[in-house]
Amino acid sequence: MGITKTDLFTENQNEIAILAKAIAHPARVAIIxxxxxxxxxxxxxxxxxxxxxxxxxxxxxxxxxNAGIIKGNIEGNAICYCINEPVFYKIQGLFGAxxxxxxxxx
Amino acid sequence: MGITKTDLFTENQNEIAILAKAIAHPARVAIIxxxxxxxxxxxxxxxxxxxxxxxxxxxxxxxxxNAGIIKGNIEGNAICYCINEPVFYKIQGLFGAxxxxxxxxx
DNA sequence: TTTATATATTGCAATATTACGATATAGTTT
DNA sequence: AAACTATATCGTAATATTGCAATATATAAA
Numbered sequence: 001m002g003i004t005k006t007d008l009f010t011e012n013q014n015e016i017a018i019l020a021k022a023i024a025h026p027a028r029v030a031i032i033x034x035x036x037x038x039x040x041x042x043x044x045x046x047x048x049x050x051x052x053x054x055x056x057x058x059x060x061x062x063x064x065x066n067a068g069i070i071k072g073n074i075e076g077n078a079i080c081y082c083i084n085e086p087v088f089y090k091i092q093g094l095f096g097a098x099x100x101x102x103x104x105x106x
Numbered sequence: 107m108g109i110t111k112t113d114l115f116t117e118n119q120n121e122i123a124i125l126a127k128a129i130a131h132p133a134r135v136a137i138i139x140x141x142x143x144x145x146x147x148x149x150x151x152x153x154x155x156x157x158x159x160x161x162x163x164x165x166x167x168x169x170x171x172n173a174g175i176i177k178g179n180i181e182g183n184a185i186c187y188c189i190n191e192p193v194f195y196k197i198q199g200l201f202g203a204x205x206x207x208x209x210x211x212x
Numbered sequence: 213t214t215t216a217t218a219t220a221t222t223g224c225a226a227t228a229t230t231a232c233g234a235t236a237t238a239g240t241t242t
Numbered sequence: 243a244a245a246c247t248a249t250a251t252c253g254t255a256a257t258a259t260t261g262c263a264a265t266a267t268a269t270a271a272a
Contacts, residue, residue, distance in 0.1 A: 107225070107226050107227065108225085108226050108227030108228055109226070109227055109228080110227095110228095131229090131230085133230095158231075158232090159231070159232050159233080160232090161231080161232055161233080161234095162230075162231050162232065165229095165230080165231080165232095166230095180239095182239065182240075183238065183239035183240060184239090
């Protein structure tokens with residue numbers, strides 16, 4: 001199989017999973033961290049920053065963009081990327097919202 | 107390939123990625139939410155709660171345990187599962203720590 | 213308009229993930 | 243001990259992910 005049965009879970013559970021999956025690769029974590037550091041940059045800056053080939057970076061950027069975590073605007077012949085703040089705050093909200101635990105199990 | 111080049115990234119970046127990957131499946135999100143709700147339960151409760159086969163649940167539990175998000179203690183012939191609080195708080199810390207954004211890009 | 217720069221897409225190989233039936237293991241009850 | 247309950251592991255099929263070379267596309271500069 002290898003196919004996730006998304007229809008068996010709630011929309012919220014799937015949303016959390018999709019956002020988490022977008023972050024579930026060190027290169028994408030690095031991209032996010034870099035974007036936060038420099039605020040705005042073009043794709044080529046990221047290619048120069050990370051030790052991965054340009055098509056690989058492009059692919060990771062696409063996944064981050066699909067998840068809504070970053071956005072990119074055309075600027076001349078380059079593309080200006082930045083964090084998509086609302087979604088980013090949503091992520092922090094999602095993981096924060098799970099919070100109240102009170103288990104005295106093991 | 108299909109293999110993540112973890113050696114090219116920092117330990118912190120890899121750690122965030124590993125924790126995010128553990129959450130990157132709706133079934134595992136559902137398990138976490140359930141464990142938070144009931145505090146403590148045995149594996150079979152989760153099998154009854156979720157619409158997936160027992161070996162599939164067992165596999166997801168293993169991944170959550172490997173990531174350190176949950177822990178399980180033998181209790182008779184059953185296994186008592188619960189959230190591993192320190193790691194759980196760490197997750198919230200990690201995603202919270204990325205926070206300060208100030209981009210006026212697009 | 214040729215050349216250079218920036219990014220995306222395609223195609224492919226290697227590996228990982230998801231899901232589950234069948235089966236193994238181990239404690240519990242009868 | 244035999245039967246039952248709870249969980250893990252094995253094996254396998256289907257699909258997804260990762261990474262990159264080659265190539266396409268599109269704007270900019272010369």
